[in-house]
Amino acid sequence: MWDFLKAFPLLLQMLFSVDTICALATPNGSGAIGIIRISGPKAIEITETFFSKKLADKASHTIHFGTFKDANQSLVDEVLISVFKEGKSFTGEESVEISCHGSAYILQQILAVLTQAGCRLAEPGEFTQRAFMNGKLDLSQAEAVADLIASQSRQSHQIALRQLRGNLAHELKDLRSKLIHFASLIELELDFAEEDVEFADRSELHLLMDEVLTRVQRLEQSFALGNALKKGVSVAIVGAPNTGKSTLLNQLLGEERAIVSSIQGTTRDVIEETLNIDGILFRLNDTAGIRDTTEVIESLGIERSLQKIEQAQIVLLMSDAGDHLEQTENHASMPPEEAINWAQKISLQYPDKKVIVLANKMDLRTSSLENQIINAVELITISAKLGHGIDELKSKLIKSVIADFDLSNETIVSNTRHWEQLSRTAENLIQAKKGLLTSISGDFIAMDIRAAMRHLGNITGEIEIDKDILGNIFAHFCIGK
Numbered sequence: 406m407w408d409f410l411k412a413f414p415l416l417l418q419m420l421f422s423v424d425t426i427c428a429l430a431t432p433n434g435s436g437a438i439g440i441i442r443i444s445g446p447k448a449i450e451i452t453e454t455f456f457s458k459k460l461a462d463k464a465s466h467t468i469h470f471g472t473f474k475d476a477n478q479s480l481v482d483e484v485l486i487s488v489f490k491e492g493k494s495f496t497g498e499e500s501v502e503i504s505c506h507g508s509a510y511i512l513q514q515i516l517a518v519l520t521q522a523g524c525r526l527a528e529p530g531e532f533t534q535r536a537f538m539n540g541k542l543d544l545s546q547a548e549a550v551a552d553l554i555a556s557q558s559r560q561s562h563q564i565a566l567r568q569l570r571g572n573l574a575h576e577l578k579d580l581r582s583k584l585i586h587f588a589s590l591i592e593l594e595l596d597f598a599e600e601d602v603e604f605a606d607r608s609e610l611h612l613l614m615d616e617v618l619t620r621v622q623r624l625e626q627s628f629a630l631g632n633a634l635k636k637g638v639s640v641a642i643v644g645a646p647n648t649g650k651s652t653l654l655n656q657l658l659g660e661e662r663a664i665v666s667s668i669q670g671t672t673r674d675v676i677e678e679t680l681n682i683d684g685i686l687f688r689l690n691d692t693a694g695i696r697d698t699t700e701v702i703e704s705l706g707i708e709r710s711l712q713k714i715e716q717a718q719i720v721l722l723m724s725d726a727g728d729h730l731e732q733t734e735n736h737a738s739m740p741p742e743e744a745i746n747w748a749q750k751i752s753l754q755y756p757d758k759k760v761i762v763l764a765n766k767m768d769l770r771t772s773s774l775e776n777q778i779i780n781a782v783e784l785i786t787i788s789a790k791l792g793h794g795i796d797e798l799k800s801k802l803i804k805s806v807i808a809d810f811d812l813s814n815e816t817i818v819s820n821t822r823h824w825e826q827l828s829r830t831a832e833n834l835i836q837a838k839k840g841l842l843t844s845i846s847g848d849f850i851a852m853d854i855r856a857a858m859r860h861l862g863n864i865t866g867e868i869e870i871d872k873d874i875l876g877n878i879f880a881h882f883c884i885g886k
Contacts, residue, residue: 425451427519428527429512430885436507441515442885443501443524444532449488451522452501456486460501465490473503475518482511496532497539530882537866543574544866544878548820551882552635559684560634564817573823576624576816577861583617584861588854591847611841618834621857624818625827630810631819633718637679637686638806641713644723645739649765653723653789654678654691657799682799685806690717714751719805720760721798722748726786727769741774741784748782759805763798765789822878826860833857 425445431438443452453460457471465488473484485504494500505511520526530551537547549568556562567573587610642650657680676691690713714720724744739747741764748760761783764774768788776785776797785801787794810817818824837853839845 424525425523426527426531427516427524428532428885429516430502431507433509435509439505439507439512441503441505441512441519442527442532443503443519444494444496444498444527444535445524446491446499447523448499448501451519451524452486452503454522455481455518456484460486460488463488465493473505473515473518475514476521481514481518482506482508495541496535497541498535527884528879529884530879530886533882533886534879543571545573545577545820545823545864546571547866548822548878550886552819554883554886556635557637558634558681558686560812561686561819563684563812564631564634564819567816568819572816573818574865576620577864580617580620581858581861583613584854584858587613587617588851588858591851591854611838614834614838614841618831618838621827621831621834624816625824625831627810627815628818628821628824628827630806630808631817632821632824633806634685634817635819637688638719638802639688639690639713639717640719640721640802641690641692641717642721642723643692643714644744645725648723648725648739649789650691650723651676653721653763653765653787654689656789656792656795657689683803685803687802715755718758719802720748720751720758722751722760722762723765724762725766726764726774727766728771745779745782745784749780752782761785761798761801761805763787763789767793823864826864830857830860833860 423446425443425447427441427443430440430442449460455473455475456469457474458469460469463469468485468487470483470485473481475481482505487502487504489495489500489502491497491499503515505515516526533542533547533550536542537544542550546569549565552565553562553569556565590610642653644650654676658678678689678691680687680689692713722744724739724741726741741762744762744764748762751758751760762785764784764786766788767774767786768791774786776783778784783801785794785798787798789795818827833853833856837850837857840850840853
């Protein structure tokens with residue numbers, strides 16, 4: 406009953422929302438075509454007032470060619486109109502989509518005609534919000550729509566698509582069903598507490614709790630990967646001057662993006678570029694060489710380099726592995742051994758970062774040096790100039806991001822709100838598990854289980870649908886979606 410009362414304001418909004426809304430569904434500006442979306446109880450009625458053919462008697466999911474005229478019967482454009490009957494559209498409402506020529510003037514004229522006839526301009530994300538409110542999507546699927554539109558790589562696209570198709574929702578539904586079964590056994594015992602009846606085998610409850618907690622924590626842990634794939638993985642290329650940072654950036658990109666020179670301090674600022682490796686987007690940051698200097702501009706570049714180390718998820722620490730008969734001001738002073746020591750310090754300060762030492766300029770080395778792990782620091786030998794070891798580096802970058810997750814079959818969480826609710830679920834389950842181990846009263850265990858179920862339900866919007874939370878979610882959508 407409490408869940409129903411909390412959802413009651415939204416239910417009233419659903420029952421009495423009679424607005425017919427319209428919006429441009431394609432980007433602003435001129436193009437070959439433009440699409441205007443209309444949804445609501447009068448979508449067909451309003452549209453056919455200005456269309457050359459009747460639409461009310463047309464079957465759902467049909468397209469009709471004709472002319473669109475304004476209220477004065479002046480021709481606006483020749484259009485294609487798609488009809489979607491109530492219950493069979495994206496929003497669940499009666500809907501129409503008008504495809505016309507992509508002139509900004511034509512699109513604005515059609516929108517003006519529709520709004521004057523009774524349509525209201527849609528708010529950001531209002532079409533998707535109506536789809537959620539009408540039961541066409543759960544909340545996690547609705548949020549996946551925005552992620553799908555914003556996806557910039559194959560992997561971020563696949564994660565959003567699987568969420569849109571209900572993978573996360575199905576996983577959470579299964580977890581909630583197990584918790585419901587758990588809670589029902591505990592609460593049944595409470596009803597018969599005076600008879601000292603035990604309905605559930607405690608060992609089975611422990612196994613059930615361990616299974617659910619493990620799955621919830623796995624989903625929670627996947628957020629680091631999902632968020633990285635969604636936004637792109639930040640990679641900082643750092644090191645002393647003339648260790649080949651800019652040469653490496655150019656080699657990875659396959660183009661001369663950064664200026665390469667033997668003169669120290671050539672890179673004065675951070676150069677940012679994106680690189681797609683096997684469907685994963687990496688945001689590469691070529692930084693200024695870190696050294697002691699009194700040159701003002703170079704000092705600012707070095708300061709930004711240190712900031713990029715702090716912000717990056719992966720740090721590529723460049724070292725000079727070449728054999729130099731003598732050290733000159735144009736030669737790097739950081740050999741691999743020194744770079745490993747520096748990498749250890751970075752790892753201690755930022756334990757959540759992956760730090761890889763690159764022994765560059767192997768084409769200038771006469772003694773052997775192998776890829777290896779030294780004091781928990783991974784070292785990869787490369788020649789950025791000749792491209793040697795670059796494929797191995799790319800493989801390491803991918804492995805550093807994916808870790809042991811199976812992107813093809815495993816559910817990956819990429820939404821901060823979902824991660825927060827999963828974290829709270831895990832906390833409640835850990836408390837419930839402690840209660841089982843210490844034989845605490847079943848009342849407290851049941852409270853923790855119910856709280857965990859509530860947090861899981863919040864992800865899909867099954868319970869505690871807060872209007873402010875919904876408004877915040879859909880406010881970040883584009884208009885027309």
